[in-house]
Amino acid sequence: MDRRSFIRKAGFAGAGAAAATTLAAPAIAQTAPKVTWRCTSSFPKALDTIFGAAVTMADFVRESTDGNFDIQVFAAGELVPGLQAMDAAAAGTVECAHTASYYYWGKDPTFALATAVPFGMNVRQMNAWMYYGGGNDLLNEFYNTHGLHGLACGNTGAQMGGWYSKEINTLEDLKGLKMRIGGFAGKIVEKLGVVPQQIAGGDIYPSLEKGTIDAAEWVGPYDDEKLGFYKVAKYYYYPGWWEGGPVLHTLINQAKWNELPKSYQAILTAACQAANCDMMASYDYKNPEALKRLVAGGAQLRPFSQDVLAACFEAANSTYKEINASNAGFKKIYDSQMAFRKDAYLWAQVSEYTFDTFMMIQQRSGNI
Structure with a gap:
């Protein structure tokens, strides 16, 4: 194709495009109210x-x-x-x-x-x-x-297990514990003797400070630091098994x-x-530095014991069985999630977990 022919055809195409734009403008305006x-x-x-x-x-x-x-x-x-x-x-x-x-x-x-x-x-x-x-x-x-x-x-990603005014070493330590815990998790911990409280974020600190509650979970280091929980409850537990x-x-x-x-x-x-x-x-990005600041400020990191986690796991599963028996809508979504969860954790432990575990060992050894 010679140069003049190309320019001539391009000119016609450009004119057509311009006309199309002009004609389409009212339609576009109607769809962008x-x-x-x-x-x-x-x-x-x-x-x-x-x-x-x-x-x-x-x-x-x-x-x-x-x-x-x-x-x-x-x-x-x-x-x-x-x-x-x-x-x-x-x-x-x-x-x-x-x-x-x-x-x-x-x-x-x-x-x-x-x-x-x-x-x-x-x-x-x-x-x-x-x-x-x-x-x-x-x-x-x-x-x-x-x-x-x-x-x-x-x-938020996996959350922390919350702030406690006393150590939680055994299941006995959960009995009678007044705890701010969000949503459905309260139904589970209630089976272990916890007295769940649903309190909005802005009201948690004064409730802990006054002793109205003995423990509270919110999100994780960055947000917990902002809300100042470490000032009124020093034991900081993990993981937040109710919010993975x-x-x-x-x-x-x-x-x-x-x-x-x-x-x-x-x-x-x-x-x-x-x-x-x-x-x-x-x-x-924000949680790693916040966690270091909390520990420097006096927060005492504590893992939940395997006995506590196992008892909570059992209580959760029994609760799901109860709900599934009477709520078809819950069961439909729950079954879909749990079927995927089973395969997802099978895959996760093959590569992601192995890699992350090795790298965590290097971090603890001071190699990274």
């Missing part, structure tokens, strides 16, 4: 990482739509109390909420499966199950019965979700997935 939503969080602004996941999500949406889709994020208590965030979204008081689904397990224990259940899956396994194992579809089948659409939007990979969700009023243009649904879905990844990376 001005939408303003309110998102109420279950968390205070002081917890910049966990509260920040919703802000990250909203920023992605706003920037991806040139400001046309604006989600305004409000901290716990600014619009509704933190533990009423989901209810506000379901009722349409706000368009969406950023919360932990297991806060609402009292309505139906199935809510807990969307966040974390004792001795469930870790963060990578939860993501794999949700994104590739049909988990999101199963969860939304359940959420839809409550007028909601859910999108995973954050994960707890997922936060953006829970959206289903009618509002259905009203969104498909492009906005896609952008919001992608933004939540990005925030889900971002939050875990942030915690992985």
Whole structure:
């Protein structure tokens, strides 16, 4: 093809493209309407990482739509109390909420499966199950019965086992212990004599300080340091066996979700997935230094004994059997998760565990 012929044809193509752009503009405008939503969080602004996941999500949406889709994020208590965030979204008081689904397990224990259940899956396994194992579809089948659409939007990774005013050496030490413990886990530890308390994040410190509770779990070193728990309870236990990979969700009023243009649904879905990844990376970066500061400040690290863990594992399994016998919705999601968990841990111990264990030995030996 000679040069002049190419330019002439390119010119016609350019003119056609310009015309197409002009003709398409009204249609594009119609599919990119001005939408303003309110998102109420279950968390205070002081917890910049966990509260920040919703802000990250909203920023992605706003920037991806040139400001046309604006989600305004409000901290716990600014619009509704933190533990009423989901209810506000379901009722349409706000368009969406950023919360932990297991806060609402009292309505139906199935809510807990969307966040974390004792001795469930870790963060990578939860993501794999949700994104590739049909988990999101199963969860939304359940959420839809409550007028909601859910999108995973954050994960803390395996949490710590909490702060205690006394050492927990045996099962006897758990009896009568008044403990702030989130969601469904309270039902499990209750079988071991613990008196579970569900208290919002901002109220935990004064409850520990006044002796209203004897112990409390929250998230992990970075957030726990911010809330100052080490000042009022020095024993810091691990692991948080009830939260191996707890997922936060953006829970959206289903009618509002259905009203969104498909492009906005896609952008919001992608933004939540990005925030889900971002939050875990942030915690992985911040927790190591925070843990060193806590120990330097007097925190006494303690592992739960194998006897305590085994008793908790048994209590959890017996509880699942009870619920599965009477709640078909719970059983459907639980069976899907546990089938994947079995294979996931088979794979994890082959390569990941072997590599990580070797590297941890090197770290302890001072080689890295």
